Amino acid sequence: MEKQAVDGARRAFNSGRSRPLQYRKQQLSALLRLIRERQAEIVSALKRDISRSEFDTPIFELIGIENDIKLAERNLADWMAPQPVKKTLLTITDDVYIKAEPLGVVLIIGAWNYPWSLTLRPLVGAIAAGNAAVVKPSEVSKSSASLLKELLPQYLDTEMYPVVTGGVPETQELLKQRFDHIFYTGNSTVGKLVMEAAARHLAPVTLELGGKSPCYIDKDCDIAVACRRITWGKFANCGQTCIAPDYILCHPNIQHRVIEEIRQTLLEFYGEDPKTSPDYGRIINQHHFDRLLALIEGCTVAVGGESDKSQCYITPTILKDVLPHARIMQEEIFGPVLPIVTAGDVNEVIRFINERPKPLALYVFSSNKKVVRRMLNETTSGGVLVNDVMVHYTINALPFGGVGNSGVGRYHGKHTFDQLSHHRACLIKSLAMERLNMARYPPMTPSRLRTSMFFLRSRSGSCDQALRAWAVVSSLLALALLISLLVVLLRDSNIAA
């Protein structure tokens, strides 16, 4: 069944119909209609899957997809046009450009925490780039997966963009097929398996993984606002966000204040009993629920700690004085548990972060420009956000992706289009001007070598300088000619007079 879907997509791609601009725009606007017309059903599916609040869904999932589609619709003609590049002296009469072309059949494997955004945003790029795509939503978010399987064929070209549902065996079957690019969102362990499977067919991959995104709160910052923003980012979607602030690093002297501010904010957001708040979500399933409770064990609970297995409910929890080697500091938390690790100064913080795998996101709260600059220069991460959390995700002009353990490749906005295209280098020459070419042919003579080197060698400055020099010389010549002409005319007129 998986093979059929892939073969069908390849047949559809080979027919060439996904290439014209019109087709791509038509599919994209159909996708936009799907999101707008069926929003209510999407919201209920998410409520069933992950108890997502109906307000979170448009903000966290749908607007991102919509904006990507609108950006592509507006700019696709430009993106598809050949991009001319700088020429050299030898290619001055040629056409030199880079042309974006479709890759072929792309496999998109989604994740369960934002099942619509993480599946459809890559799809937007795949469509915009002229590819066919096999879409494999995560089976963990069951309702969303079956809704997607039902809805996508109603709006998009079914053969070109088939949806394949299923679990591990179906995914493994898919990964045996040949794709021209594999786009995977999920965890590093499976990410490695995906990359290995792709290796067999020499297929390039984009891996949007995760890791522990550190959140540093400097002494010199507006702690109240910082904590409010962190609370929002940490506990939205019940902490199940790849770019949620995973843990806090701060000076021991402000730990108490930080805890109090977050506690206060939690009250404002979710009330006395978050269990009754319609805006607070649940853990996706029993397995993750058990995993999170095991992580809390052995740590000092400052806030929260209660849970209800029947609902997969874990109250917003803050842990204090967490030790670097604690179990909770060894894996991505992906839940509503926020450990605080204390650190003496910025040096210690930077060392702490650099000793660990490169994270997907790094958050720095500080009003001190020097501290911010040091954090930017002395660490690395997929993305970095100063004085807020998560919202960098929403600027689709910024490339979104990891580095090292947190991922390979980037997307959002035009970056998805670029990631899923082949940028083909094109040189269009004519057979004329053969005399110029003679310098490079054998038999070699010292004078021929000198001529070739003159044209090909770029020295101080680029060949731009040679062009500029020629421009100056020819302008001077033209000026000289003009002056001579004027002199002649004046003389003539004098003579005539």
Add this chain to the structure above:
Amino acid sequence: MPSVHYARLKYLFEMESQRQIIERLRAAFQSGVTAPLQFRLTQLKSLLSLLEDNEPQILEALQKDLAKPKFEAVLSEIDMVVNDLCYTINSLPTWIQPSYVGKNLATKLDDCFVRREPLGVVLIIGAWNYPLQLILAPLIGAIAAGNCAILKPSEISRATERLLAQLIPKYLSQECFAVICGGAEETKSLLENRFDHIFYTGSQAVARSILQAAAVHLTPVTLELGGKCPCLIYGRLDMLAAAKRLVWSKFFNAGQSCVAPDYVLCTPEMREELLPAIAKALSIFYGSQPKQSEDFSRIVTDRHWDRLMALLGKTQGRVVMGGEGSKEDKYFAPTVVVDLDGSDALMQEEIFGPIMPILTIESLEQGITFINQREKPLALYVFSDESQVVNMVLERTSSGGFCSNDGIVHMTLPGLPFGGVGASGMGSYHGRWTFETFSHRRGCMLRGWGLERISMLRYPPYTESNLSWLRWATSAKKKSWGVCSVM
């Protein structure tokens, strides 16, 4: 001591030193020494001096390895690297600047930009056909991007390998750059280590095992592979000019170029014109006895020479030019084979030698179909004076790069990305593209504390009215460069 035991000890010793080298480079990287622009420029300028100071030694090594004529060595090895170096040195101060992305309604007070950051310790594995260029051109970008790098030159081009091992430590910082020599075993053990990027030039078979080794550490890779680069000749054209460019690009380096036109497709009528034109070009270039010409290279090793001879032995086609060779000096004559089809031995693998098969097609359509039935090549060539022919092939095929009415030269342009697609590779480099390959593009956003009242729209408890304000403020409406979703 039994030789097996000795070999294993030697292997373990080398593995240990490999690990020590990598640790040393990693410590250097973490100390931050490669980050400043000044350091990078100094290293690049040193690399330039390496090439300027040692041109005779380099030419000698290339002559030993491939009997590479001085002309070819200067143009395709030394000068290509020198040009790339100059271009990079001049442009680097611009490239490392953060690129600001457009601000919009909600982020007017914020700073959004992309920083290029170094990856760490990268591995560059070279190939034997252009042993200098294929290892130094990636190194330029690795240095420019602020990384430490391990170079693993091809052991097949032995003289160049030894020269690099000797010169690199003299000119570049030994803390940050190292050359590791060896064959398949050493490469395999090298790949067990963790790198932040692996850049490989070579064959598809080895590329698969490199990708698999990279998958263990989630290491991004650039693969510059090869394949059979088709050359389509069709329509109205100046046959002699076309033949000269075809012959030049095919027999340069005795056909041992990843972007050499591998095989030719043309109609039977064109073939009648093409063959004498090729013969004429060959005689102008290499004289009547190419073996005596100083401008014609040799095959790199006996093993490769044997492979080419065997291919010629297996072909069902007819040899109309060349076909002879002498193993002692690894000379293989410029050879043209006709009357063969797609199932021939010469059409099963990349030739990588001075054998030019010419296959006939009845129509352009047939030619395009023939090309598309095969793996995407690294380069695709079309010779024609008719622009609709050129455009049709361009539109209906895919390849790493495309060049009409010439061969190879598209890869000498610093503005064009050089790389494959599908089976011919992934990633690209040259000029700025090498710098980008070895950089991480980090998205950065700097916010302020103000406008908290607007931020509050996004906090729970959620209300319908907050939601509609937020949607209004953050949906893409007017024409803007980038759009913001949530505040």
